[in-house]
């Protein structure tokens with residue numbers, strides 16, 4: 286479970302590496318070589334930390350393509366990296382004190398400038414789109430497997446908005462949701478970057494689509510092909526009595542039990558994301574991830590999380606949908622590069638309608654507009670404090686129960702010098718109490734559930750510490766941990782066998 290969770294958390298916040306094939310780092314040109322303009326940030330913080338700097342222009346190796354970037358789109362992904370939120374991801378992906386990579390941006394479209402000698406599918410002058418970390422720059426180098434040909438009927442701004450949002454929507458619907466023609470699909474957050482792609486792709490795959498958005502976006506979502514649109518300011522879809530085969534959740538604003546209520550018995554819930562820049566800054570979506578994992582084995586409906594995989598086949602699939610007119614990227618606003626801070630601020634509001642594009646036409650500008658040097662030095666919370674808390678809290682959670690167990694055991698031994706001590710029993714008891722409280726929180730039944738769970742586990746743990754085997758058995762079962770089941774079964778078996786002889 287721990288490994289699974291760690292993997293999920295890591296992958297969630299290192300989406301960049303997967304999305305953009307960042308393993309293939311930009312090949313730096315020899316020093317003194319050509320230079321280019323790029324957006325960089327050296328501290329976590331608001332968009333004020335962004336700077337337009339001159340850096341070395343990359344040189345493609347034999348297996349890379351050099352692309353002159355024409356347009357890049359803004360994703361929530363950008364502010365996650367720029368702000369370094371959730372803080373827990375700083376330890377796992379963003380960099381503990383400072384950004385590991387100073388470059389930002391992922392989705393781009395542009396024109397091929399040069400190709401390595403092993404490149405067969407592209408030539409200079411081709412119009413392409415794809416994804417690469419550090420896309421807010423005049424040039425990127427990229428492996429051809431992360432590139433696709435830009436359809437002639439869409440603009441660079443539209444093509445540059447496809448990779449993250451389009452792939453996420455496609456793979457969420459097709460691979461995780463496994464949607465079939467005629468199935469009922471609900472898209473929560475239908476008017477955003479992912480949602481506007483999801484509505485159109487779901488329609489092209491033959492689904493009956495319900496989009497959820499606010500009143501001002503109802504017409505937009507309907508124009509994208511949604512069969513039904515729910516204005517969340519007037520109606521709560523989780524109370525509508527309707528049932529769906531697949532829910533694509535771009536917002537994460539309902540409890541898992543509410544989503545389950547409107548899912549068919551074998552329906553699939555796909556968590557794409559959710560949460561604004563000021564929500565859950567410490568842990569982000571990790572609580573939902575844990576709840577989803579805990580719930581998974583016990584229910585017939587499938588609860589899934591989503592991390593898109595970048596591959597040429599799917600980029601080409603999306604290009605074909607765009608070429609045929611079945612999918613048209615929705616561009617809300619377009620900003621010049623000099624206004625990138627404003628563009629990211631706009632996406633941070635969580636109110637973007639479709640995608641926000643940034644064009645590179647003014648890349649030769651020497652400074653960025655809309656900056657505030659007073660806040661440009663870093664995040665609102667000191668990075669040292671973040672690291673201290675992120676390391677200190679788990680340590681305290683691990684160590685405090687051990688300390689408490691030693692104290693309780695010491696007192697027990699003082700009062701009962703002739704009896705065997707029970708250090709690990711006390712430790713297990715304290716941990717059971719904590720686990721009971723955590724379980725209560727996850728049950729989403731309010732404060733009463735938390736108290737009841739905490740008390741039930743605490744009582745069981747107390748009797749366990751007093752060596753009552755029934756409490757041991759009960760706690761083992763209630764650990765919901767197959768490893769604990771097996772270990773304790775073997776242990777009890779042996780103890781009973783010893784007692785019998």
Ligand SMILES: NC(=O)c1ccc[n+]([C@@H]2O[C@H](COP(=O)([O-])OP(=O)(O)OC[C@H]3O[C@@H](n4cnc5c(N)ncnc54)[C@H](OP(=O)(O)O)[C@@H]3O)[C@@H](O)[C@H]2O)c1
Pocket residue numbers: 300360361362449450453473474475476477478479480497498499500501502517535536538556557558559560591592593632635636637638639
């Ligand atoms: N797992 C992955 O691989 C992956 C990939 C991409 C994105 N994501 C995550 O998925 C989430 C969505 O991404 P995005 O690019 O679509 O974000 P976005 O473009 O910023 O989403 C903005 C849209 O969300 C809508 N919205 C806000 N609150 C809503 C609510 N309560 N109910 C319904 N709609 C609501 C807004 O519509 P109104 O103004 O009408 O409220 C707006 O149109 C983000 O958290 C992002 O980090 C995850």
